[in-house]
Amino acid sequence: MTEAAPDHASAPPAPAHAPCPSCAAQAGAPPQQYVYALGRIEVRFPSLGLEREYQQRERALGHAPGGRLARLCAVLEKNPHLAAQACYLFTVGGSPAYILAPAGNYLRGALFEALAAGEAQDAYAVAVGRLGPMAPPQACGGVLAPVLLVDQLYTFRLDEWSGTLTHTLDAALKDRNIPVDAFTDTARALFHRIVQSTENVGATDVHRALNYLIMQHPGIFLAAAEKRERHVLERIETRLVQGVSARRQVAVILGFTERSTGITERLFTRVDVTEEWPFVSDADGERGPLGLQPWLENSMLGMPL
Structure with missing residues (x-):
């Protein structure tokens, strides 16, 4: 008796997991480049034959509620052979950024x-x-477009996002x-x-830090709202923070210029971007502080990125 083939309907087979950073370094391989990107996902069919097969399966589906994308998902879910060979394209600002290769069926x-x-x-x-x-x-x-080996993927609506921010910062x-x-x-404007x-496709340390903050650190939105009446958010800067450890940290600095005097106040928070999942450096394993710290230019603290 032959063993049943596993279901890989979600995406094309993923490549083997990359080696750990220390192993890669010992082998002389370049360090792994991580991505933390925000955008949208589209489906493309690599060949005319696959596109025609999709059209036939869609007709066989008959009437189904929902729009075009809902029908697309319904066809792919019912037809694993199409789902496995389709191209999942991640776009940023409407432009192709990555071809997604999910790390697993999860x-x-x-x-x-x-x-x-x-x-x-x-x-x-x-x-x-x-x-x-x-x-x-x-x-x-x-x-x-380059391939992105996806380890985490989730979707959100702006109304839900802003509602969560408001609830978190209620007090x-x-x-x-x-x-x-x-x-x-x-918050929405920022x-x-x-x-x-x-330019922000989430592949550099700077963009990974920025994208992480807008998803995970409500403090930057609190600072922007608090300064809203008398200040203008003139600049968002970044610095590579120098430290005694080998970990990479990025300081994200918000520059608020007072409308009447033209004096700029700069507030910042630090994000550790050494590994695949960034985190606020000041959190120390717990929830990070909501407030931002005053930024003082210091060659020991950071240099331009």
Whole structure:
């Protein structure tokens, strides 16, 4: 009796897991490049034959509720042979950024959820993973993009995101007399300012730190809302923080210029980007402080990135 083949409907087979950093260093291999990206997910069929097969399976599906992407997900879920050979394209600002290769079948539900959410204008996907080689043109219907080996994938809506921020900062907003509507407007504006940059594909330490903060650190939005009336958020800067350890840390600095005097106040927080999942350096294993610290220019603290 032959053993049944495993179900790999969620995505093409993933390459073997990359070696640990210390092992790679000992072998002389370049260090692993990590990605923390925000964007959307699309499906492309690498060949005309696969596209025609999809169209036949879609017709066989008959009437199904939902829009185009909901039907797409329904067809892929019912037809594992299509799901396994489709190209999952991650776009940033509407431009192709990565061809996704999920690390395992555990990402199947998250992948289809991200696809279906693409019909909503305020929906975004977060992909965390490891940068692979450039994919050949035939892998995704002529699209040229590097492969992203995805270890974590999730989707969120801006309304849910801003609601979570407001709930987390409820006590702080009341204490500082910041109206919820004003805070929400400021948070969304800062979110779009960072995410809509076409250069931010989440592959550099700087962009990984920024993308991590807008998803995990409500303190930067609290600072922006608190300064909103009398200040303008003029610049968002980054510095590589020098330390005694070998860990890489990025200081993200918000520069607020007072409208009447033109004097700039700079506040910052530090993000450790050494490994695949960044974290706030000051958190010490616990939830990090909501407030940002004053930034003082010091050659021992950081240098421009």
